[in-house]
Amino acid sequence: MDRKPVSCSMQQGTEYDELVELKTRATAQLSLGWSGLKRKTTDSGLDERYLSSHMCIAPVTFYEDRNFQGRSYDCMGDSGDFSSYMSRCHSCRVESGCWMMYDHPNYMGNGYFFRRGEYADYMSMFGMNNCIRSCRMIPMHRGSYRMRIYERENFMGQMHEMMDDCDNTMDRYRMSHCHSCHVMDGHWLMYEQPHYRGRMWYFRPGEYKSFSNMGGMRFMSMRRIMDSWY
Numbered sequence: 001m002d003r004k005p006v007s008c009s010m011q012q013g014t015e016y017d018e019l020v021e022l023k024t025r026a027t028a029q030l031s032l033g034w035s036g037l038k039r040k041t042t043d044s045g046l047d048e049r050y051l052s053s054h055m056c057i058a059p060v061t062f063y064e065d066r067n068f069q070g071r072s073y074d075c076m077g078d079s080g081d082f083s084s085y086m087s088r089c090h091s092c093r094v095e096s097g098c099w100m101m102y103d104h105p106n107y108m109g110n111g112y113f114f115r116r117g118e119y120a121d122y123m124s125m126f127g128m129n130n131c132i133r134s135c136r137m138i139p140m141h142r143g144s145y146r147m148r149i150y151e152r153e154n155f156m157g158q159m160h161e162m163m164d165d166c167d168n169t170m171d172r173y174r175m176s177h178c179h180s181c182h183v184m185d186g187h188w189l190m191y192e193q194p195h196y197r198g199r200m201w202y203f204r205p206g207e208y209k210s211f212s213n214m215g216g217m218r219f220m221s222m223r224r225i226m227d228s229w230y
Contacts, residue, residue: 060099060114060135063091066121078136081105089131092119098138098229100202103130111200113189115229138187138202138225145186145224147203149178153210156180165223168194177218182207190219197221 059077064070064086073085082089083105092101094116103109112126123131144163151157160173169175171194178190183205192198201214211217 057095059094059096059137061093061095062086062089062132063093064088066090068093068118068120075135080107080134082133089133090123091121092132093117094119096230097140098225100136100138101132102134102136103128103132105133107134107136109133111202113200113202136202138204140227140230141186141225142227143185145188146184147186147188147222148182148184149175149219149222150180150182151175151178153179153212155182155207155209162222167196167221167223169220169222170194177220178222179211179218180209187225188222189225190222192217192219194220196223 058074060075062073062075062082062085064072065088068091070090071086073082073089092114094114096116099114100107101112101114103112109130110128112122112128112132114122119125122128147162148155148159149162149169150159157179158173158175160169160175166172169178181190181203183203185205187205188203189196189200190203191200199215199217201211201217201219211219
């Protein structure tokens with residue numbers, strides 16, 4: 001039987017153009033640290049979620065074992081609990097963006113900051129006792145940074161407004177500890193010891209009246225999460 005040539009209709013050409021356009025836009029957004037593709041259907045019925053699994057590299061891939069061995073889990077955005085995907089995680093590859101990783105589900109426990117790179121044995125690298133159980137993508141911020149730190153809870157005591165990094169609140173402000181803060185602009189990391197050491201916590205814009213739900217942490221240094229880190 002002779003095969004008839006297949007003609008490409010105007011509608012098929014339009015769908016192809018939309019696929020190319022969506023792929024370009026999704027890849028650009030992914031490189032900026034966008035937290036995953038949301039469901040959106042085009043006029044031709046094309047689901048953008050298709051792009052996340054077929055046309056984009058996952059921002060983070062987690063592996064059960066060290067050195068990127070064992071089962072893997074491709075993560076496209078915030079994930080509050082890995083247990084439904086894998087029972088353990090001992091290595092990961094970060095392809096894009098900046099992330100906070102937590103050793104308990106639901107973004108609890110100790111937090112660790114990860115940027116683009118390969119982590120063949122992150123537990124040894126960071127001195128972690130437990131493996132990663134949840135993760136949160138940190139959006140890229142371009143613009144000014146501003147935060148007010150307070151000596152006591154509920155925005156009481158000494159107050160200092162910051163627009164840049166501070167490696168020691170005692171040296172700069174004669175303030176031994178920070179117990180509450182108000183982040184107006186940008187995303188920040190705060191540390192319990194001077195010179196960005198010890199346990200850390202991620203702060204996005206908002207009011208933080210007390211750190212009691214953070215294990216009673218008292219912060220003595222803080223720095224901005226810069227767009228150059230992405």
